[in-house]
Amino acid sequence: MSKALLRVESLRTHFPVRGDRRRVVRAVDDVTFEVPAGRIVGLVGESGSGKTTIGRSILRLVQATSGRVIFDGTDLLALSEREMRGFRRQLQIIFQDPFSSLNPRMTVAEIIGEALLTHDLAPGKSRRPRTAELLERVGLDAAQMDRYPHEFSGGQRQRIGIARAIAVEPQFIVADEAVSALDVSVQAQVLNLLLDLQQALGLTMLFIAHDLAVVEYLCDDVVVLYLGRVMERAPRERLYTGARHPYTKALLSAVPVPELGHIRDRMLLKGDIPSPIDPPSGCVFRTRCPYAIGDCASVVPPLVEVAPGHAKACIRDDVP
């Protein structure tokens, strides 16, 4: 594994519960993982697993409670707002919703121009040609740069969002469910664009998703989250063929297989994800785990390496 560009260490992001100061929502609880330079790491989990909060905590769009986010040797969480501003150019984000992520009252040229303006890239007369170049880079017609976002389709808008992110030439991009709001056919195009940009620009990416098929297509490594904690992390091939954590197995068994006569051996989970305000003791997954034993309630399972690059947080080694 090459050197990590980004390392998240014991990250905790807790939100206060309205009207009750003693209780907190443990959106992210003791999460550690790393993203090697030039690779794409997938962050998967159900809604409420904390994956979006991790992305936002890394970029300091929400305030992390504790932990470290080491980017290229610097702990981003320890920086002042002003110091952080210098790093903003290095880390960008692509949002899930292509509609609310673009200001409806700005033209495409203004939206991308703002990115260039903020970091003094392409000043004055060179801004429009640079904007045109960026639009063409993401597969849009540069002649349309004076149009407003509502004049574009969802896929096109997502491309505008991508152009805005790459405008500042970042090293690292958080793609927060970047394709889940799009039609399947458009998803594939945008995924290919992301992959193409990642390779051409040497980007490092944290790809947040709930769709395991998409993650398998795009990511080099996968981190599986549940209720704000890491359940398992592994290189892609290992995870998809040799998952060791019961939760990962359950997730994988839910992926539809487009094959005639395929009988799925589904592992059904009962109930809903518990409340992060009052998570189960010990292993947070135990309340829905078919293999849970008495000890699961008392021991918080540590993330243990079972093979190089492959770690799981489960005390049972005998899970089939």
Next chain:
Amino acid sequence: MTTAILSGLRVGFAHAMRRSTLTIGLTVLAVFVLAAIFAPLLTPGPPDVLDIGRRMRPPSSDHWMGTDEFGRDVYTRLVYGGRLSLGIGAMTAFFSAIFGVTLGLLAGFFPVLDRTLSRVIDAMMAFPDILLAIALVAALNPSVANVVLALTVVYTPRIARTVRASTLVIRELPYVEAARALGVSSGRILRVHVLRNLVSPIIVQGTFVFAYAMLAEASLSFLGVGASPERPSWGTMISAARSYYRQADWLALYPGLAIMIAVLSLQMVGDALRDVLDPKLRRSV
């Protein structure tokens, strides 16, 4: 094919309607404003000429809108009255918008300031509108400036609250997060991302305040704490007409119509402006 033509027609019609709303509204307002400015040229004499011999005469060729209880020409007073009514309405709307938008933006965008500012806004809104205005004008002594000041104090919290609520929503939208992720300064986020998307509610509230300030000025005049007891305004005219409406309905009719038409055209302009300034509606073809 047919549906395409039909929908094309409908869009075209909607556009024409929007344009004509703006044109009609602006034309009527322009007529009112110009009439108020050039009142001496449009009227036979000053608004306070008494003619005791011709009290409460119905409209005739001499007095288009009749005469009032002192024999003054209602038409003349109506034209001059526009100066106070429109002036107070416009100034109140302008200052309330300036202060209201500033306070609302600050309260909505900076949680640190929100506690204090929201308490102040709530406290101000706890007073009944007219009571607060009466108290302020009475304490300061009646004058045009003090009426505008009092009405600004009354209507600023209303605008501030609307702006704060919208700011709270916009602040959390992904495009604002994207701007923060880019490192855009708070000042620019407020100006470009928040304020630009507040244009519609501000216009709606602004026209609303304009109309209400004209009506409130009338109430203040009626209660004796108006801008000026001797200068006419549409509000004072209606107030004075209340005692005679059985004998002389034209006394209240014409200033009432003036207020109604002014408010209506303001709303039309406000509506049309809101649509014209919205990129989604502007180029919907």
